[in-house]
Amino acid sequence: MIPLSVIIPFYNSAKYLRRTTRSLLAQTLADIEYIFVDDGSLDSSRKVIEETLEEFPEKKNQVIICSSRKDGKNGGIGQARQAGLEKARGEYITYCDSDDWLDEKYYENLYLAVIANNADMAVGDHCLESKDSTTLIRTPDLRNWEEFKHHSNWFHLSLWNRIIRRALIKENNLRFEKGINLAEDYGFVIKAYFYSKKNCHIGSDALYHYDKTNEASLTTNVCLSSNLQRIQNLKLIDSFFKERNEDLTACGVHKIEKFVAKNTLISHGRLKLWKSTFPETASMIFNDDQCSKLYKCVYMSSQYLSWRILYLYNIAHKLR
Numbered sequence: 055m056i057p058l059s060v061i062i063p064f065y066n067s068a069k070y071l072r073r074t075t076r077s078l079l080a081q082t083l084a085d086i087e088y089i090f091v092d093d094g095s096l097d098s099s100r101k102v103i104e105e106t107l108e109e110f111p112e113k114k115n116q117v118i119i120c121s122s123r124k125d126g127k128n129g130g131i132g133q134a135r136q137a138g139l140e141k142a143r144g145e146y147i148t149y150c151d152s153d154d155w156l157d158e159k160y161y162e163n164l165y166l167a168v169i170a171n172n173a174d175m176a177v178g179d180h181c182l183e184s185k186d187s188t189t190l191i192r193t194p195d196l197r198n199w200e201e202f203k204h205h206s207n208w209f210h211l212s213l214w215n216r217i218i219r220r221a222l223i224k225e226n227n228l229r230f231e232k233g234i235n236l237a238e239d240y241g242f243v244i245k246a247y248f249y250s251k252k253n254c255h256i257g258s259d260a261l262y263h264y265d266k267t268n269e270a271s272l273t274t275n276v277c278l279s280s281n282l283q284r285i286q287n288l289k290l291i292d293s294f295f296k297e298r299n300e301d302l303t304a305c306g307v308h309k310i311e312k313f314v315a316k317n318t319l320i321s322h323g324r325l326k327l328w329k330s331t332f333p334e335t336a337s338m339i340f341n342d343d344q345c346s347k348l349y350k351c352v353y354m355s356s357q358y359l360s361w362r363i364l365y366l367y368n369i370a371h372k373l374r
Contacts, residue, residue, distance in 0.1 A: 059144030063134035064152035077155035083162035094128030127270040130235040159260035174250040182345040195255035208310040236280040329361040
């Protein structure tokens with residue numbers, strides 16, 4: 055059996071893909087299946103992958119390059135992730151963003167950990183790579199669903215720093231929601247935690263490197279339409295767990311994801327929609343040390359009285 059399938063969606067990523075592809079093909083875990091999913095790229099992304107593959111001729115039979123849509127057009131990251139997932143044959147699956155890179159033993163360490171622990175999921179640490187610094191991020195060691203849903207702090211709930219048993223995904227029909235292209239991985243991973251019986255964590259010198267310098271990425275430029283997709287996804291997650299009588303009120307990751315999605319509406323000037331979106335998260339503003347006491351009073355008054363209070367407050371600050 056193929057131990058691991060790595061799915062790499064890409065769209066106009068030629069600037070970064072050579073580095074990404076080299077770090078993937080240099081992994082020490084043998085027999086990895088690499089699935090590159092072209093989401094309608096208009097640049098030389100495919101050519102970069104093919105040229106880099108020539109540097110690793112022994113890996114050619116392990117690489118698949120496909121399109122997310124039959125017509126070759128852009129379908130969005132969610133559809134690209136799903137297209138790769140449907141082609142995957144590995145015992146475990148993971149994803150790699152097309153502008154990131156990995157230390158060479160990263161996947162081997164994750165795979166050895168799931169095998170040693172007979173786990174459904176293994177999670178690793180990562181580095182945030184900015185222009186001026188590298189920051190090591192430790193992911194909490196949450197062994198099961200109960201530990202996860204009672205964990206009070208936020209952490210990056212992504213697909214690229216974990217591997218998940220493909221049988222768990224298939225048996226529970228985990229899919230990416232159609233039309234969701236921001237935080238689409240969040241919905242997938244939180245459901246994987248729910249179904250997973252046992253998780254494990256590795257702490258090692260082999261890390262995933264998350265590139266924060268790509269100014270064209272979706273997470274760097276959150277437009278209104280993308281944020282509305284994120285809000286819709288969070289509502290779908292709420293419905294999923296409500297149907298299963300699961301209470302997420304203590305789940306720090308979920309509360310903060312909703313709070314951030316709600317507050318992004320302020321920057322888009324959608325205050326009326328802001329007021330009606332996830333009102334249960336409004337009180338979290340008091341935990342924000344960067345907000346003044348005045349802003350906190352205005353914020354809460356707007357939430358429980360009229361959104362126009364915050365609107366007028368913002369206008370007054372713009373006139374200063």
